Amino acid sequence: MRGEIFGELLNPALEPERYELFATSLPIAPTSHDPGSVGENGLTALAEEPLREIAPLLTRRQFCQALGAGLLVLLFRDVRALQESGGGRRTGSPSLPQEISAWLHISREGLVTVYTGKVEVGQNIRTSLTQVVAEELRVPIERIRLVMGDTDLTPFDAGTFGSRTTPTMAAHLRRVAAATRELLLDLAAEQWQVGRATVEIADGKVRHLASGRSQDIGELTRGQKLSRPLPDTVAPTPPEQWRILGASVPKVNGRAFVTGEHRYTSDLKLPGMLYGKVLRPPAFGATLVSVDTREAESMPGVLVVREGDFVGVAAPSTEQAARALAAIRAEWKTTPQPSSREIFEYLKKNPIEAQGWEGRSQHLVGSLEEGWHLAEKRFQQTYTVAYIAHAPLEPRAAVAEWKDGRLTVWTGTQRPFGVRSELARAFGLPEDRVRVIVPDTGSGYGGKHTGDAALEAARLAKAAGRPVKVVWTREEEFTWAYFRPAGVIEVRSGVKADGTITAWEFHNYNSGAAAIRTPYAIPNQHIEFHPTRSPLRQGSYRALAATANHFARETAMDELAHLVGMDPLAFRLKNLADERLRAVLEAAASRFGWGKAKPAPDRGVGLAAGFEKGGYVATCAEIAVDRTSGEVKAVRVVTAFECGAILNPDHLKNQIEGAIVMGLGGALFESIEFENGKILNPRFSRYRVPRFSDLPHIEVVLLDRRDLPSAGAGETPIVAIAPAIGNAIFHATGLRLRSLPLAPHGLKGEIKPQS
Amino acid sequence: MREVIELQVNGIRHRLEVEPNRRLLDVLREDLDLTGTKYGCGEGQCGACTVLVEGRAIRSCITPVHLVAGRPITTIEGVAHGGRLHPLQEAFLEVDALQCGYCTPGMIMSGLALLTANPDPSEDEIIRFMNGNICRCGTYGRIVRAIQRAAQKMRKENRR
Numbered sequence: 001m002r003g004e005i006f007g008e009l010l011n012p013a014l015e016p017e018r019y020e021l022f023a024t025s026l027p028i029a030p031t032s033h034d035p036g037s038v039g040e041n042g043l044t045a046l047a048e049e050p051l052r053e054i055a056p057l058l059t060r061r062q063f064c065q066a067l068g069a070g071l072l073v074l075l076f077r078d079v080r081a082l083q084e085s086g087g088g089r090r091t092g093s094p095s096l097p098q099e100i101s102a103w104l105h106i107s108r109e110g111l112v113t114v115y116t117g118k119v120e121v122g123q124n125i126r127t128s129l130t131q132v133v134a135e136e137l138r139v140p141i142e143r144i145r146l147v148m149g150d151t152d153l154t155p156f157d158a159g160t161f162g163s164r165t166t167p168t169m170a171a172h173l174r175r176v177a178a179a180t181r182e183l184l185l186d187l188a189a190e191q192w193q194v195g196r197a198t199v200e201i202a203d204g205k206v207r208h209l210a211s212g213r214s215q216d217i218g219e220l221t222r223g224q225k226l227s228r229p230l231p232d233t234v235a236p237t238p239p240e241q242w243r244i245l246g247a248s249v250p251k252v253n254g255r256a257f258v259t260g261e262h263r264y265t266s267d268l269k270l271p272g273m274l275y276g277k278v279l280r281p282p283a284f285g286a287t288l289v290s291v292d293t294r295e296a297e298s299m300p301g302v303l304v305v306r307e308g309d310f311v312g313v314a315a316p317s318t319e320q321a322a323r324a325l326a327a328i329r330a331e332w333k334t335t336p337q338p339s340s341r342e343i344f345e346y347l348k349k350n351p352i353e354a355q356g357w358e359g360r361s362q363h364l365v366g367s368l369e370e371g372w373h374l375a376e377k378r379f380q381q382t383y384t385v386a387y388i389a390h391a392p393l394e395p396r397a398a399v400a401e402w403k404d405g406r407l408t409v410w411t412g413t414q415r416p417f418g419v420r421s422e423l424a425r426a427f428g429l430p431e432d433r434v435r436v437i438v439p440d441t442g443s444g445y446g447g448k449h450t451g452d453a454a455l456e457a458a459r460l461a462k463a464a465g466r467p468v469k470v471v472w473t474r475e476e477e478f479t480w481a482y483f484r485p486a487g488v489i490e491v492r493s494g495v496k497a498d499g500t501i502t503a504w505e506f507h508n509y510n511s512g513a514a515a516i517r518t519p520y521a522i523p524n525q526h527i528e529f530h531p532t533r534s535p536l537r538q539g540s541y542r543a544l545a546a547t548a549n550h551f552a553r554e555t556a557m558d559e560l561a562h563l564v565g566m567d568p569l570a571f572r573l574k575n576l577a578d579e580r581l582r583a584v585l586e587a588a589a590s591r592f593g594w595g596k597a598k599p600a601p602d603r604g605v606g607l608a609a610g611f612e613k614g615g616y617v618a619t620c621a622e623i624a625v626d627r628t629s630g631e632v633k634a635v636r637v638v639t640a641f642e643c644g645a646i647l648n649p650d651h652l653k654n655q656i657e658g659a660i661v662m663g664l665g666g667a668l669f670e671s672i673e674f675e676n677g678k679i680l681n682p683r684f685s686r687y688r689v690p691r692f693s694d695l696p697h698i699e700v701v702l703l704d705r706r707d708l709p710s711a712g713a714g715e716t717p718i719v720a721i722a723p724a725i726g727n728a729i730f731h732a733t734g735l736r737l738r739s740l741p742l743a744p745h746g747l748k749g750e751i752k753p754q755s
Numbered sequence: 756m757r758e759v760i761e762l763q764v765n766g767i768r769h770r771l772e773v774e775p776n777r778r779l780l781d782v783l784r785e786d787l788d789l790t791g792t793k794y795g796c797g798e799g800q801c802g803a804c805t806v807l808v809e810g811r812a813i814r815s816c817i818t819p820v821h822l823v824a825g826r827p828i829t830t831i832e833g834v835a836h837g838g839r840l841h842p843l844q845e846a847f848l849e850v851d852a853l854q855c856g857y858c859t860p861g862m863i864m865s866g867l868a869l870l871t872a873n874p875d876p877s878e879d880e881i882i883r884f885m886n887g888n889i890c891r892c893g894t895y896g897r898i899v900r901a902i903q904r905a906a907q908k909m910r911k912e913n914r915r
C-alpha cells in the first residue's frame with residue numbers, strides 16, 4: 001500500500017442526523033455501514049470490488065484514478081464509537097466504527113473524490129457540497145468529484161430529506177476538508193523541512209514562498225505511509241474569507257443534463273435487460289381472487305411472474321410488456337372506502353394512537369382560560385388541506401441485476417440505505433449482498449423515500465435470471481406512490497382590541513406536527529397534533545405539514561387582523577418576538593411595497609410568514625381575479641428568505657423560485673380525488689400542475705446571515721405561498737377561502753360577475 | 756406485425772424492424788439507446804418526450820413510429836455539434852434553468868422549435884408556446900430567460 005495517510009477523528013460534537021416526520025408504512029431502522037466492504041488495506045478492496053458493476057455511472061479508468069494510491073481521510077461522526085473500537089485504527093480494521101459520515105480521497109493525480117450517502121434530486125447539493133470541499137481544501141471545483149448515494153461506496157446515511165444536507169453533511173465535509181488541508185500543510189512542511197507557518201496552500205498546490213517550492217497536493221502524498229489522528233480543533237474557513245462558498249457556482253454536472261447525456265435510472269440499459277411491468281389492483285386494498293396468465297405467457301419473449309398477489313411480466317420492450325400485462329385477466333375483490341368528498345369528516349371521526357413522529361403531540365403554554373378571560377374578541381375557524389401528489393417528472397424507476405448471489409439495484413430514491421434494507425429483508429439476504437445505487441434523480445420532493453420500484457424490479461429480475469428495468473407509468477406514479485396527507489385544522493383564538501393575541505388553540509388532524517407551533521409570542525397556547533387513520537397511503541412531502549400548519553395559522557392571523565381592524569403586517573409585527581422572522585417580514589414587505597399602492601380593481605394583496613428547519617420565510621403576493629371566468633392568477637410574488645450563511649446564492653434563489661411555483665399548485669388547484677380506493681384523476685390531463693402560464697412575476701430577497709450556520713432551503717420557502725395567496729383573494733374579493741386548494745375550478749359561482 | 760422502417764435520427768439513417776404502431780419515444784430510447792428523450796406522462800401533456808420532426812416539435816410519446824419514417828428527426832443528442840453546445844444549451848447552463856434536469860431535454864427541443872419559427876419571441880409568446888411543457892421543479896422563469904438569451908445570442912451569431 002503506497003502513499004496513504006489516514007486522518008481520523010474530527011469534531012465529536014457534530015450534530016447527528018435525525019429523522020423528521022416519516023409517514024410511510026415501511027420501517028426505517030438505520031443500519032450500520034458494513035465494514036466488510038473496506039478490506040484490510042482499505043483502498044484496494046474498495047477500489048477493486050465495485051468496479052465490475054459501477055460501469056454505467058463511472059468509467060473504470062476514472063474510478064481507478066479516483067481511488068488509486070493517495071490520501072484517504074475519514075470523518076467519524078461519533079467520538080465514542082471511535083474510542084470503543086480502539087481509536088486511531090486504520091480503515092482496514094474489521095471493527096471500523098460505524099459512524100463514518102463522509103470520506104474523501106486525493107489521488108496522486110490530485111483528483112479529489114468525496115463520498116457521501118446523500119443523493120442529488122435536483123436540489124443541487126452535488127454543487128454545494130463540491131463548493132464546500134473546494135473552499136476548504138483550496139482546490140479548483142473541476143478537480144472534485146462527488147460519489148453519492150451508492151451503498152457499496154459511500155458511508156451510511158439515513159436519507160436525503162428534512163433539509164439536513166446543508167446543516168449536517170455540508171458541515172461534516174467542511175470539517176473533513178479543512179482537516180485534510182491542515183494535514184497536507186503538515187506533510188509539506190515535514191517533507192521540505194521548513195516551518196509549518198511558511199507553507200501555503202492554494203489552487204490545489206502547496207507552496208513554500210521563501211524557496212519558491214511548490215507541489216501539487218496529489219504529488220505530495222506520493223511514497224508516504226502515515227497514520228495519524230487529525231486534531232479535532234480544525235476550524236473551517238470563516239465566511240468572511242469564503243471565495244468559492246457563497247458564490248453562484250453553476251450546476252457542476254450541468255452539461256450532461258442539457259445534452260441529454262446524463263442517465264437517470266429510467267435511462268439505464270444493461271446487456272440482456274428486460275422491461276418489467278406489474279399488475280395493479282383496480283383499487284387500494286383489493287385482493288386477488290383469480291388470475292389467468294395463459295395468453296400473456298404464450299407471447300414470444302414474455303415472462304410472467306406470479307408470487308402470491310404479486311403478478312408481473314418482463315419482456316424485451318416496454319411495448320411488449322404492456323401488451324402482455326393487458327392480456328392478463330384477473331379478478332379482484334374490492335372493499336368500499338371513503339371518498340375525497342367526505343374525507344374531512346372521516347379524518348375527524350377516525351383518531352388513532354400512533355407512535356414516535358407520527359404520534360400525538362401537545363404543546364401547552366400558560367393557561368387558555370386566562371387567555372379567553374383577557375380576550376376582547378374571540379375567533380374560531382376550521383381549515384382543511386387536500387391530499388396532493390408529488391408527481392416528480394421522472395416517475396419511480398429501478399433496474400435490478402442479480403449476479404453471483406448479489407443483488408444490485410439502481411433506483412431513484414431519497415433513502416438508498418433504507419431501500420437496501422427493504423431489499424435485504426424481502427429477499428432474505430444479508431445487507432452486504434445488496435447494493436443500491438442512486439443516479440442523480442428526476443426529483444423527489446419527499447416523494448421517493450420508499451423502494452417500491454426497486455423491489456418490483458428485483459423480483460422480476462430474479463425470476464428472469466436477467467436484469468430487469470421497471471419504470472412506473474404516470475398513472476402508477478399518481479396512484480401507487482404516497483401522498484401528502486390531507487388534514488383538518490381547527491383554530492380558536494382570542495385578541496385584545498389593540499391587537500394583542502391572548503389565547504391560541506390549534507388542533508391539527510392528520511397532516512402532521514411539522515411547524516405546528518406558532519412563531520408568535522402568545523402567552524397562552526394549546527397546540528395539539530391528532531393522528532388519524534388515512535384512507536390513502538401518505539408520507540413526506542416537501543416541508544411536510546409545515547405547509548398545512550402555516551396555511552391555517554397565517555390565514556387565521558389575517559382573519560384576526562381584520563377582526564381588530566389592523567393591517568395584517570402591523571398585526572403580525574405586533575405579536576412577534578422573533579427577530580429573524582421580523583427581518584424577513586420587513587424585507588418582503590418593503591420590496592413588495594406593502595401598504596403603499598392600492599392595487600387595481602379585482603386585484604388583491606396578501607402576506608404570510610413563518611419558519612421551519614432553520615429557514616425564515618415571508619411572502620407577499622398579488623393576485624388577479626377574472627370576474628367573468630372566475631380564474632385566479634398570482635401576478636406578483638415577493639419572497640424574502642433567510643437560512644443563515646448562504647452557500648450558493650443563485651441556486652438558493654432557484655430553489656425558492658421553484659418552491660413558489662410548486663407551492664402555487666397546492667395553493668390554487670392541486671388535489672387528489674378518490675373514491676372507493678380508486679384515484680379519479682391520476683394523470684396530468686386531470687391533475688393540474690403549475691405551468692408556464694401560471695408563472696407570476698417572482699422576486700426573491702435573500703438575507704445572508706454569515707454569522708449564522710447554514711440551513712437547508714429546499715423545503716421551507718414553500719410554506720408561505722398558499723396563505724399569502726388566500727389572503728390576497730380575500731383582499732380582492734372579500735371571499736375568505738379556508739381549504740387547500742383554494743380555487744380548483746376558479747371562483748366562478750362564488751363571486752359576482754362584473755356589473 | 757413488424758415492418759422494416761427507416762428512421763433518420765440526428766442525421767443518421769437506421770433501418771429497424773419494428774411494430775409500426777410502437778411509440779416513437781420507446782423506439783428512440785429502447786432500440787436506439789437515445790435516452791435523452793424522456794417519458795413523463797405518455798399522453799402528450801408534459802413535453803418531456805419532445806423531439807423535432809422536420810424542425811417542428813412533436814410529442815414522441817403519442818407518435819406512432821411509422822408516421823415519422825424517412826423524415827428527419829432531431830433529438831436532444833443531436834443538438835450540440837462536435838462537442839460545441841447550441842446557444843440554447845449554453846443559455847440553459849448560464850441561467851441555471853434546471854434543477855433535477857429531467858424536463859430539460861424536452862424544454863430545449865420545444866425552445867428550439869420556437870426559435871426556429873420565431874427568432875425573437877416575446878415573453879408572452881414564449882409562455883404560450885412552451886405551455887405544454889411541465890417543469891415540476893418550477894424553473895419556468897429561468898427557462899423563459901434562457902430562451903430569450905439564446906434568441907439574442909443566435910441573432911448576434913447570424914449577424915456575424
Ligand code: FES
Nearest residue numbers: 795796799802816
Ligand atoms: S411523455 Fe410525452 S408529453 Fe409527456
Ligand code: FES
Nearest residue numbers: 854856858890892
Ligand atoms: S428541472 Fe426538474 S422537472 Fe424541470
